[in-house]
Amino acid sequence: MGGRRLGIATACLSGLLEDKLAAAAAAGFDGVEIFVPDLLGSPESPADIARRCADLGLAVDLYQPIRDVEALPRDAFAASLRRVEHAFDVMEQLGTTTALICSSVDPRAIDDDDLAAAQLAEVADRAADRGLRIAYEALAWGRHVNTWDHSWRIVARADHPALGLCVDSFHLYARGGDPAGLRDVPAGKLFFLQLADAPRLDMAVLPWSRHHRLFPGQGDFDLTALVGHLDAAGYDGPWSLEVFNDVFRQADPGPAAVDARRSLLGLEESLAGAAVPAVGGTAFVELAVDPATSAEVTDALAALGFARTGAHRTKPVGLWEAGGARVVVREEVPLPDAGSVPAAVAALAVRTPDPEALARRGVELLAPRVPLPHAGDEAELRAVAAPDGTLLFCCPERPSPGGDDFWPGDFVSTGVRPGVGATGIDHVALSPPFDLVAEAELFLRTVVGLAPVGEPTDIVAPFGLVRGRLFASAGAEPVRVVLSSSLVRRGGWAPGVPAPQSVAFAVPDVLTVARAALDAGLPLLDVGPNYYADLAARGVADVDVLAAHRVLLDVDASGGQYRHVVTPVLGGRVFLEAVERSGGYAGFGAADAPVRMAAHRRSRASV
């Protein structure tokens, strides 16, 4: 992807300045913004920091922020100039030419654009004397200047060659600004671009900015439009991330920087309008299960109508099929460390017209390609790794025996015909820890090409709030992934760490599947009579039938229905669902989740 310069502010990352710089360089960034507090906390001189950056191949694109400079009474402005001159001293050592001045929040600041422009021009004069320049930015909570167009009016009025604009996507969008106007700003006045995404939150802009910014593609802002307007205007400076986020501020800066750069690569791709490889449904889900408890999983599959149709030629791996739904069960003794679990979703295999193109794009988006060990005549599936280590298999739409990725050929037929009942994989539900949700989400959005369906949903789970969100590909047979995670999970009380994952099968008739499963002895989860009495009171018909089949029901605002049955938690980690959607229901049954979780908890406690 592009030759555009990509940068990141040190404020985005966790650690000491040297940790941040090393992470930015390792992730492949071209430059950094040095955040003043990071410099103040470093024992190295600015010149030493400059050498460190140079050694890492990082340009110092910006020194920021210089605060409360302009529109001040004369004596206060004299103090500003003293601070500015010191900043210039530092910049000369740092070898950076651009400083960010953000609009004043000083209570003494005067609402006078002429004064602001004159004082900024005076600062710019002094900058120009040293070969430096000033990028002026409107903070969304600036005392008098808090919109980008107001900052531009002041820059235009000052009309100084060393004074230009810093556009910050957060400040612009948070105040409802229209980026189209940027097209009319002369390219020579567009000094710097700071990029941040954010969810739309109904709260004050300052805490929104300080705690909830996200990397591009993780939030709700139309950053593609913004960079499009800036491209049209002729802006040719770096795209530089400035993201303040409670989670990223404390995360390992190595993966966080990779995630950050991925977000910009995704934005570049989005701006270029590059064709995203189509993803057309889930080929299979691979579960890794401890041999000691694998029968829990396979018995449940069998009861839900799956048949073991294939055995891998060389590995302890079975292929289970029911209609169009396929599950690969890989037996694997868990490693004896604290993080290992006896059953887990190990891979999601998606169908795509060009598997190599999908995998190659993943690699371009910084997902490591995973070479799969395979014997000479075995299929060579393309695979990249998600941030949590789960694999994304890129499968051909119709595997043909001639292709090198004809994965069904790796299985020896058991002679058993596929089961019936299911028609495909409805969704996979993953449960990353809260601090890893944003990166999991970005992977799904960029590498897999899924889009969020609706807003995040808060589930009042028995052991604390769980925030869930569904992501899906386009098309009639979408790939769907639910990410859900506990907002807070501390101390020894709350169980279920790691939280359960699930695989849901699409079925045309959940009652038939449920009856067969119960007859086969599978103890489908029973949430108890209070739930069904409530359904009846809400006007649902035939609740006795639902109760007898242990069917949970969610009804959306348009009357669309999600009828599903749920197995116990199997192998300590994973449960299965059979799901019947009707009436255009597009969710994932979040309304049922609290009773489902309570019943799971009770069934696990009683084991």
Add this chain to the structure above:
Amino acid sequence: MGGRRLGIATACLSGLLEDKLAAAAAAGFDGVEIFVPDLLGSPESPADIARRCADLGLAVDLYQPIRDVEALPRDAFAASLRRVEHAFDVMEQLGTTTALICSSVDPRAIDDDDLAAAQLAEVADRAADRGLRIAYEALAWGRHVNTWDHSWRIVARADHPALGLCVDSFHLYARGGDPAGLRDVPAGKLFFLQLADAPRLDMAVLPWSRHHRLFPGQGDFDLTALVGHLDAAGYDGPWSLEVFNDVFRQADPGPAAVDARRSLLGLEESLAGAAVPAVGGTAFVELAVDPATSAEVTDALAALGFARTGAHRTKPVGLWEAGGARVVVREEVPLPDAGSVPAAVAALAVRTPDPEALARRGVELLAPRVPLPHAGDEAELRAVAAPDGTLLFCCPERPSPGGDDFWPGDFVSTGVRPGVGATGIDHVALSPPFDLVAEAELFLRTVVGLAPVGEPTDIVAPFGLVRGRLFASAGAEPVRVVLSSSLVRRGGWAPGVPAPQSVAFAVPDVLTVARAALDAGLPLLDVGPNYYADLAARGVADVDVLAAHRVLLDVDASGGQYRHVVTPVLGGRVFLEAVERSGGYAGFGAADAPVRMAAHRRSRASV
């Protein structure tokens, strides 16, 4: 304290319904509100739940919520009645007489008070037929009814004996309501009181309510005023907590319920205007240190001007003194579990005119009294335990040799005179995990009688945001405690778990203390030249002197100064500070914390 009935909504606590009920009973609550989703998630019938509550000694005070009942078109209202009748069925089994109906958020709801009143009267008629009654509450985000006075106009208009008001302190204060008007509501119409505190947050009321409610005394609402008005109006129902909070929702319900009831006991005391025992300064701080590293602590004390004036008669405990500052160093081999640390603040000893009264009041506020093992002729200090196990010693203001709590008598004089330099304990800084801050804060506010000084401060620490807040007693020589904790601390990256604690000594002249400490070989923390260059640019004089003495400086908006020096982290957990305040500075040096933390991190990494 009082004979008032105290209750709690099951929604406040974590776990399955049975966990919540057991915790509420164990904490001594009189009754509970059964939150509908908790009942739906229970396999027990409402009658069984009623028996469970009765066995635990809990009344079921309220069944809640019934939503979207009123002001609806006729056909939709018919569906409401079906749901209401089902709720009444459940209530009869539960043995509760009062149901909460909260104001409608249904998009079909009509802005028509007459219709709302008429339909609520119809519901009340049906309730009365069964001996039940309806408490109507204005949700702060109700579609048309969202203030308590509006809900009261509708209740008054309906004029039905089985229809009254539910007052919810959150909804009232969040909308800026004036509780004084409640005095004019007839007592017979005040059916129920739900209590929640909250911090003042500039955000939408719904997420504020769902995530950020707190127990009374943990937030910013004047709940004492509210309950005062309700008392004046003749309300004689329970005080019942309804607190939605991300942390409490997932915390061990046992301690959370104790914390909850403590908050109501504190509110009762506040309403009664009971004299809170005065706390007049810090008598001493006790540090528990591993003998293997205790020299790190005692060498630092000595370098800061402290002298070991006493040795405990029977235990490996030393008394260190400098002027009015006293530190008790107790050698204790840490337990070999993951949570043990080599050095920690074990106790805070406060001076009070009546130690027994302070301790007794702590016990009334549910702090366990800790009997201290002591030999026959040793002092019997009164002590209660904070939620984290730290002890609060209640010491006499002037220990006199005749008293049974003459704790200095436990120490044999070493013959060494107290050091000079310090005048007292400036503050103790504790660092509870984020999920335990609210309970630590409530303990300080209620049991110790401290008040917050200013708002919480977000510190941009190298490894993520740290939120700090200072609490202090009144008077010339205040007891000050800082609580600071990481907003998010996940994964293996961020170091310093458990985070450092500190003890700060008040000194009249920090330069003298620093010079002596450096001369004694104590490596006072050096944050490096960039910090001092920045101070100079901000107009601070004599920064070379500050730098030479390793003094950090915070200047408040009024010019008040906080000049302090900081030791390395000692024994792996604790650092010491010498603090000189001037010009009325009232904070705790939060502005310096980021550079201090970075330097601490570097010094630990280099050890």
